[in-house]
Amino acid sequence: MGVYQNRVLPWLINRGMRNRVMSGYRPRTPARAAGRVLEIGVGAGLNLPFYTPAVTHLFALDPSDSLRDQAATMAAAMPFPVSLLGGGAEAIPLESASVDTVVSTWTLCSIPDLAAGLAEARRVLKPAGRLLFLEHGRSPDPAIAERQDRLAPVLRLVAGCNPNRSIDAAIEAAGFRFTSIERTYIEGPRFLAYHFIGEACPD
Numbered sequence: 001m002g003v004y005q006n007r008v009l010p011w012l013i014n015r016g017m018r019n020r021v022m023s024g025y026r027p028r029t030p031a032r033a034a035g036r037v038l039e040i041g042v043g044a045g046l047n048l049p050f051y052t053p054a055v056t057h058l059f060a061l062d063p064s065d066s067l068r069d070q071a072a073t074m075a076a077a078m079p080f081p082v083s084l085l086g087g088g089a090e091a092i093p094l095e096s097a098s099v100d101t102v103v104s105t106w107t108l109c110s111i112p113d114l115a116a117g118l119a120e121a122r123r124v125l126k127p128a129g130r131l132l133f134l135e136h137g138r139s140p141d142p143a144i145a146e147r148q149d150r151l152a153p154v155l156r157l158v159a160g161c162n163p164n165r166s167i168d169a170a171i172e173a174a175g176f177r178f179t180s181i182e183r184t185y186i187e188g189p190r191f192l193a194y195h196f197i198g199e200a201c202p203d
Contacts, residue, residue: 025186025197026050026105029134032199035100038124040089040117041107045071048078059094061085089117094124101125105134108167110160118174122202131176131200137167139194140183147191167196176200 030039030047034054039047042060044067051058060075060082062068068084075082085093089111102121111117121131139145148164155161168181181198 022106025134025195029105029132029197030103032132033101033103036098037101037103038092038094038099038121039103040092040121041104041110042071042084043067045074047103047105048074048082051078051080053079055080058082059085059099061087061089061092063088088112089120092120092124096123097126097129099124099126100129102129102131103133104131106136108133108135108170109137109162109165114162114165114170115174118170118176122175125202127202129202130179131171133167133171133196133198133200135167135196136163136192136194137165137196138163139185139190141190141194144190144194151191163192171196171200175203177203 026047027050030050031052033051036057036059037051037055038059038061040061042062043064045060048071057080058078060068060071062071063086065086068086072084075084087093089107090113102125104121108114108117125131138148145164152162152164155163168178168183172178177200179199179201181196184195184197185193186195187193
């Protein structure tokens with residue numbers, strides 16, 4: 001699994017994140033970030049062009065050395081400092097209450113311990129901070145949810161993705177309250193297309 005995890009899977013993730021539909025939705029979340037920002041799962045840096053000058057410092061976290069290396073070139077051209085951080089969301093290497101915004105796009109499905117990752121996001125956020133998210137997850141349609149449950153073990157093994165997570169419930173359970181949330185299907189296979197898009201703050 002070493003070669004697959006370190007080489008093949010990052011390549012697949014990077015390719016998958018560039019599809020037409022996701023590219024259309026991608027700008028709306030990072031564009032709303034401001035101040036000291038942490039992006040969880042920065043990957044190859046596809047969100048970087050959509051951050052605005054309202055950002056004063058971006059901390060870009062990803063466990064993949066390969067993907068962070070790809071993000072580094074783009075990060076060097078940003079008009080604000082970018083610190084690339086290695087590691088998973090379950091142990092964010094930042095001080096408590098040190099960031100204004102946490103950004104997560106199509107990442108919460110892949111964190112091995114989602115509860116721990118969201119608890120860490122809450123820990124590093126300032127009391128008035130915001131979690132901005134664009135995530136896919138468990139459909140409210142029982143037939144589709146059942147299909148997600150059947151496919152989850154395969155997708156988790158092949159792509160590191162858990163398509164059946166109740167993202168909204170997980171965010172609330174971590175001590176956040178929603179200030180806005182849209183629950184909707186986007187274009188694509190129904191078992192991957194149900195999305196949660198919005199903003200939450202520490203409760």
